[in-house]
Structure formats: structure tokens, C-alpha cells
Amino acid sequence: FRQVEHPAAICTGDVVPGLPIAYTFGLDQRNKVAKFLDLNGLVEPIVKARGIDASAILRQKMDFIVVDTAQEAEIDLTGATRRDIRGLARRYSDRLPPEWHALNQLVQWADGDAKWPRIASDHPAYFYTIRASDTPDATLVNMLLSELSPKDIRQLYICHKEAFYAAYRGWTDTKRAYVVDFLTREYVADKAGAREALFGHDAPLEEPKPVREDMITRVGPWGAVRR
Template sequence: MKRLLEAELIYGRLMTVNEPHLIGRYNKALKGFGLRETKLAEFDIDMTGFSPQVAAELGDKDYLDPNRVNRRFIILTPGQVSLPVVHTSFSNTAGLMHEFFNANARAINAITIKDALYGEIDDSVATVDHIEDLLSINEVNFRVYSAEDVLGKAGELRQLADKLQTQPDAWRDDEMLNRMVELAKLTGDIRQNTLVPDQLVFRHDAFWANHFGGVYVFHDDRSSTVICRPDVPGFRKARPWQVSYIDIEDYETIYGFLARTRRLELPQASWIRESGLLQHRMEMALLSMAIQNDLNFDPAKADLVYLQTWAHMNARLVSDEGTYPFLNDMQRQIAANGQIRMPGVAPRYRFLLVRANTSHPDHWLVNRLISQMHPFDFVSRFLFDKQGFYESYESMPEKFQEEVVKTLQETYLSDKVGFRRRLYGILED
């Protein structure tokens, strides 16, 4: 993983914490969770407050994710909203955190001047032992505390202020007035500063969970669809009247579901030609085949011309594997007809020709699923399924790891927004 760290392909864009007062607040939050305080003088955090250095110090990468459910968070500054989430068991953790930050921006800005917020995303289950545990999560409740108890003291000041206004002789109580002054020194003027978060409950929409080897849950009006391995506890048994179940290896049924619910952008010349997505997947397929089958292959030379030359020299292998010649043929069909008739395409190849429909709110999750089906495209895997990418990266030969890092730096990292827009039609930054 050293190359990934040096290239900022893992734990990249984190915020460094090295100011004593912030470390002190972080430690009070850890203590609030019943955890050992950090002795580090400097560490990095993501949007949720997770720190890879603190995780290593504690010997627990799940110190903010106990039982991989009810995710904990520590907010030291409102600037964390722009950070990534680098360790999570649910794909929508970042989305929920964004909603919390945006809905409570005034309170977070005010509180973090003097305090840190911490707590957990309470999603109604303590452990996940069955698909029903995942299906029961319809909404989450942010349970919020503050390291210096600014929240509690603001509440106390509010009560005393109300008492001063409602009880005629309260202004004569010197002890109460002195307490109000003492509290106001910490909280400021609570009539002007909103110190209590306004919105704490949010919907838990479609998501991927890393339990049972990975489970996808999609919601449509009054029904849900679960995609996972068929040996997962509760498969086809939890709420069968309401939930459809699809084997993660049943490409035909998965494709039918995603196409029917308009979650896919089907292959049309209008976007295929401009995006270069098929050409990208052809190059990824050749690179993967060459690394796996040719000990003399030099990935450092693997530009398009080199890859095509290798393909000609290994025509039988390329033909038997099938991906490259299939995509070549589909490119010709698009050029001639402007579209591809999908019923005639073998199910295992259909996901090579599509991308998620960006007008659907689940498009990041759908692209994640597509990238999982074709792991040879490590660039797409890194973009949409980082957990899967990191797992596969560790098993790659060292010379392939070098090429993977180089390719990611030259493609995605060189222009993240432009790359996502061109290949996948994703417009948001």
C-alpha cells in the first residue's frame, strides 16, 4: 500500500490535526465513546473524523464503526464537509454526513468555534446478522453530543433565560444571574447563535453494505430489491411479499431490473462516441490479460500501440477470452447503426456497454455495481468501489501495481471532474 499512500490514492485529501486544543477535543470525544485517548501529536481525519493513524494506534480500524453499524463521527471543524469518507461499512455514509452538515451548518459553525461535536448515526439495529437487519433501516437518527458540553450548557442557559422572562422575581436571584453570565461566556449569545442542530433524522435510501461479502439494496416506491450472494441469511425469505432478490452472479436478471427501472444509460452513439468508455474498457481488458498471462509483458510500455501489438501477437488468447473482440465488434455496430440491440448480447457482456443513468439518484451505486462485475477495469473500480479496488490491488504482481498507480495518476487523478464527466456523464464535482 506504500505506493498508494505516496500517490494519495488511499487516505488522500484528509485534514491534518496538530493543534493541541483540537487534539484535546478529539480525545474528549474518544473518551465519550469509551475509547483510549490518542497520544499522537499529529494525525489526519476524514469527513467523519476517522483517522488511519489513530486506528493504527488503537489497533482497531473500526474504532468509529463498532459492529460495522451505527457509525460514529467526530466533527472538529465545518471544513470536514469537503473531505472524503475513507472507511465505512455503508456506501451512503458520506451522503448522510453531507446532509447532516448542510442541514445544520449554522449550529456546526457556531459550536466548533469552542467545541467539538461527536455522536453516532443511529440506524435502529445493533448488529447485522440477517438481511432483515439491513431492510429494517429506513431512516437514521444523528445522536449528537459535544466534547466540552457546549450543547448541554446552551440548553441550561436557555432554561434560565426562559425562567428570567416568565417568573416576575427571577431577576432578584443573583446566583442564577451569575450562572447565566458564566454560561454565556462559553456559549455566547444563544439568541443570535444557533447551537443546537435543527435536523437529526434523515432517510436511509439505496445503499451497499459490506456485510455478508457485500449487499446492494435498492428502493422503488413500495418495493425493494436486494442483490447479493444467495447464501446470505434471509435471501428470498425476508419480506418476500415486498422484496425481490437477485443473485449477484445473475447478470441477466440484474440487467433487466436496472434497465426496467431506468437506472441504466443504454448504448447509443450520442454518448458512446463522445465518452470513449468502450475504448477505455478495451484497453483495460488487454492490460489485464497481458499482466495475467505474459511474464515478459512490460506494463511500463503499455500505451495503446503497445497493447494492440500485444493483442495481435496473442490473438488466440485474446479471442478465447472474448472481451476485446466483443467490444471491437460493438464499436463497429455503433458506428454503423448508432445503437446496439441488447437482447442479442450475452448477459455477461451487457454491462460492458452501459453506464448508470445520471438522472437517477442511485447512479453512483449503480456504477459501483457495474465496476464490480468487470474488475479488470481498475480505474472504474477505484472511482466507484474503492474497497473492492484495495482488496484486488493487494493481490496484484508488484510490476502491475506500479502500472496501476501510474495509470490512475495519468487518467483519473489528472482531471477528476473531467474524467467523470467524459466517461460516465457525471456532472457534479
């Protein structure tokens, strides 16, 4: 990020020494990355963004976290609906990670049913609660946020295809099937509307291939990695 008040480079792998820029951070330096984004006005809280249904966006992120937990528990997600996923959340709430519980508190606040939850930058849910603000770097910021909140598979697919397919290769067959079905049913059916609802001013302009066709091209019809 060069054209900001406080320039820095964010390295997704090992931090590269000697770059011709004042500051260099790795993704594991969450507090420093968060401070950099805030100092430069590159992000905004989802619950304070205008023109979106913040509760719906946060609830969907929570559903994706449930799916991730279900994968670890080897629960079959074949044909799972949104209602099924939220039923699993109630059934296995004690096994859900801190991200889910923090987002749940934030949703309750947004709905007027709870006090404001403090979610600091070192909390695993923090980067799930923000989105890119209206700046020339919005697309790059959304890519960065998708790497910092990888359980949000919809944002990962829209904003960072390379990271999405790298993650896809490590998922179980049941999670792969769920993700493909979800993206086909709820994203591809109205790509422009979904991007506008999620990102508003900075909705990515790319029109990706149909999800099933794109996945088969990259990883094979049964998830086999093409080399």
C-alpha cells in the same frame, strides 16, 4: 434499491434470506440483475448515451482487458503506453477473452464499420456496455456495475474503492505499476473532466486522494496489506 418501481436487494456476497423486500439477487444471477436494472430504467447503453465519446470509452475498457490478459501471460507492462497495449491486443488477439471481442464489435458498429452485435445479459461483456442512467440511484448503480465489470479498473477505482483495493492486492507487481501509472497520468491529471466524460450527469462528486498516496496508505508502498 427501495425507491424504484420494482424494488430489490442485490447481494454482493451470499444472498441474505428473509430481507424485508420482494426480490433478492446475487451477482451471479446476471440475467435477473440485468432485467431488474432495465425494468427500473436504472441503466443505459454507453453507445446511446448523449454527450460522450462512446468509442473512446469502450476502447479504454478494451485496453484494461488486454492488461488483465497480459498479467495472466506474465508480460511486463512497465512503461506501457496506450499504443503498446493496443499492439499487444493485435499480437495476442487469439488469447483475449470474449469481453474484448464483443466490445471490439460494438466499437466497430459505433464507428459505422459493422452490424449491431447482439450482447445478451448472460454474455461476460454485457455489463461493460452499459452505465447508470440519470436517476437518484446512479451512484449505487455505478458501484454495482463496477463489481460486474471488474476488469475496468478506472471505473472500479472511481466508483468502488473497497472493491478496487481488494482486487489490487491480488494483482501482480507489473499490473499494479501499470494501474497506478495510468490512474496518475490519465485520471488524476483531470479528475473532473474524466468523470464528466465517463459518467456525465451522474459523475461521482468525491475528490479522492492522489492515487499514489491513497494506495500507499491502504496497501503499503510495495503492495503489502496493512493489517
